[in-house]
Amino acid sequence: MAQTDDERNTDKNFDRFWYKRAAQQYESAVKKGDTSKETLQRLGDAYYFNLDMENAAKWYGELFSKYENELEPIYAFRYIQSLEGTGDYHLAKGLMKIYSEKLNDSTFNVDQLKNNDKLIDALRNTQPQFYITPLSINTPVSDFGAIRYGNHVVFASARDSSVFTSRKYHWNEQPFLNLFIADTTSNGGDLKNVHSFSKSINSKYHEASVAFTKGFDTIYFTRNNYTNSKLKRDAQGANNLKIYRAVLRNNNWKDITELPFSSDEYSVGHPSLSPDGKKLYFTSDMPGTIGGSDIYVVDILSEGNFSEPRNLGENINTSGREMFPFITDKKLYFASEGHLGYGGLDVFEATVTEEGFSKPKNLGLPLNSQLDDFAYMVDENTQRGYVSSNRPGGVGDDDIYSFQRSDEKCMQSIEGTVVNSDTKYPEPNVTVKLYDGEKVLDSTLTSNVGEYRFDMPVNCGHTYNVIAAKESFDTAEKSVETSLEPNFVNEVPLEINHKLIVREGDDLKIKIGLIYFDFDKWNITPRAIESLDTIVNVMKEYPGMVIKIESHTDSRGNDAYNMQLSDKRAKSTRDYILSRGIEPERIESAIGYGESRLLNECANNVPCTEAQHDVNRRSEFIIVKMK
CATH class of the missing domain: 2.60.40.1120 (Carboxypeptidase-like, regulatory domain)
Incomplete structure (x- = not known):
């Protein structure tokens, strides 16, 4: 079917990654009756990629209700991620069970689509090891990726700079990211005195995710494919990310060059240097990537050369996204949505071994949350560091949090x-x-x-x-x-709730069934004893309880006779209870009311069924005091 101009324009905005604008346009199309699979997929995706998990879950839910059997596993994965992002773990867990049976023939391999209740429950019960605090320098827009720079911290932010205040990135309608630097406070838990990091490095497009050499004289940073004042695009028209390097000379960053394994056709970013300066870890979606993005490593050779990039393999990388590596001499930390987590990106650690890395471990709550948690950096000696997150309760989109890790059990x-x-x-x-x-x-x-x-x-x-x-x-x-x-x-x-003590209106009563008396008699029968012994047991259970006894009849028979008979039954009931050891002062009164207090319309000469009359034939044990 031919597309209208509006449809083409909406798809064009989506393909440009202008997700906020595209989501509004797709939602308008749905309201006009377009509930095709493609429209619902893109509507859910537009919200998902813009981290609006509530709306993503809503529209993926619509998609699954109409086209469940026609969808690729990646949509089950995104639906589960969205549900976890809203805290609906129950439904997410149910979807995991359903789709674990459909993955045998699929190359899409993530833990969220594997049916393993024990691992899921163990993850949710992980003992917390972190104390986290939001930084005071966070803004209503994106702030993330804090990295130590001597006694300072460098981070990325979409806060308005002094130069490009009006430019916005249409993915999320925020200003472009630049690098900023701040001083650490005396206790190291906060930042202050924020200002632009470098005029020579910050451009009118994105800069973020940096790494420094040990002497802080070389910087690796992520930037849009923007060189010599030209923004380059790939064959599909997308502008990719590249890693650039610059050296410090006379307090200025000079010789900005892109790394040779960057490309116009795919993205590389999020650099992290090994402590010995011999390896550079990074994120990329280059050919050979297992998922949406993987973590790679290159050797840094002499004279500024690099080895060919090596994928860290399926132990680290999944069919989801792995991003933001941070390497120390002990561990590799990274963010992943493919390993089992709480929703969105979670931070994982993998111990450095002779063979490579151990199986990644989720760092648990509260460091991770149901939304995106990423850009983890830590001082292994003090176990203090920073992490970024768009969790609820923050100031803006992404916020930076400081943390202290402790092995002591909370x-x-x-x-x-x-x-x-x-x-x-x-x-x-x-x-x-x-x-x-x-x-x-x-x-x-x-x-x-x-x-x-x-x-x-x-x-x-x-x-x-x-x-x-x-x-x-x-x-x-x-x-x-x-x-x-x-x-x-x-x-x-x-x-x-006591099964026998109930409140009826303003009265508290011991509620039992009928007290059975022989016809025209008031003496206590063996059947009546069963019920009255229940009253005795309740009163013994509550030694401070004081009751009053009321006996009632139905309307059949002479009014005066019914009054006299009910009174005799009330008093014989009292006498039996007293005979079982209950003190006399604990029964305030025992009075018969005949047919004077009917509970329904069955008065004299009114035709009623036996069941209707039974409602009025009752003994009531009203609690007047509980000490």
Whole structure:
């Protein structure tokens, strides 16, 4: 079918990576009735690539509802990532199970499409090791990629510079990125005195992601393919990223040259130098890349030459994106969406080994979040560093956070009070159990004032269930998600419902079935004893309980006779309860009301069924006091 001019213009904006504008145009097309697979795919993608996971999940959901059996695995992957980005792990986990069965013939290989409940649960229960703090220099636009530069820090930001204040990047409608430098504060946890890093390096397009040699006299940085005031594009019209190198002479950065393995036809970026200065790690989507982008390494040879790039292989790289490598003498840190994570990009570490690198490990909460976490750098001696994230609660798009890593376990405790939901009084002798999934971790009894405390400490950043149970009560359960504050005391109050104590209007009653008396009699029958012994047991359970007894009849028979009969039944009921050891002062009164307090319309001469009359034939045990 021929495209309209509007459709061609929308696709053109998408192909230019102008995702914010394209998303609005595709959404307008859907409202006009275009729900084709291609439109819904691109609408979801436009939001996904612009990190709007809520809208991405919405439109991928529409896409899957219409075309589930026609979609490539990458769309299941993006849908799962979007769901995780909104915190909907339950649905994301369900999709993992569904699509794990469809990957046998697919070359698309990411952990998010593998059905492994144990690994997923283990990841969510990872013990936190990080204390993170947002920097005060963050702005409403993108700030990321902090790297140490002596006693300073260099980072990328889309904050307005003094030169190119009006230029915007249509991917996200923000100003282009430039490099900035800031001083560290005395405690090293924040930055101050931000200013432009270098007029010779910053251009009117993007600069970001830097690496310095040990002496800080050479810089490697990422820039758009922009050389000699010319912006170059590939065969499809896209402008790619390149890594450039510059040297410091007389306090000015000179001799800016692109690295020889850069290309007009693909992107390279995010450089990181090994501590000995002999290897340069970077990100690229060059031919041979396993996923959307992979991590590569080159050897730095003499006279400024480089070896051919080597892909780090499937141990590190997946069919998703791997980005932002940071290499130390001990570990490789990088961001990935392909290894199992919490949503979006997560930071992983892989230990340096003789064979290469160990299996990557997710660094867990709170360093990682349900959105993108990346650009990790650390001082291995102090375990202090910086990470970037677009998580909720930040100042802007991407923000920079400082962190301190600690191997000490973060532990907390759980305690609370259990009360009767009807009486609102503390409930003693309730069994309270602490669960981690299906496993019971600890069990205790409430005190005379309803209080409990588990002896077993619990992990920070973990979800537990607390369940209260007692005979004659319904169980009560509450989920508690522990915070990331060490030694925090989690107060978990619980309310349990007594199966026999109920509130009816303003009255609190012991609710049992009919008290059975023989016809025209008021003496206690064996059937009545069963019910009355239940009343006795409840009153013994609550020694401070005081009740009053009311006996009622239906409207059949003489009114005066019914009044007299019900009163005798009320008093025989009282006498039986007293005979079982209940103190007389705990029964305030025992009165029969005959048919004077009917609960329905079944008065004298009104035709009613037996069931309707049964409603009015009742004995009520009303609680007037609970000590």
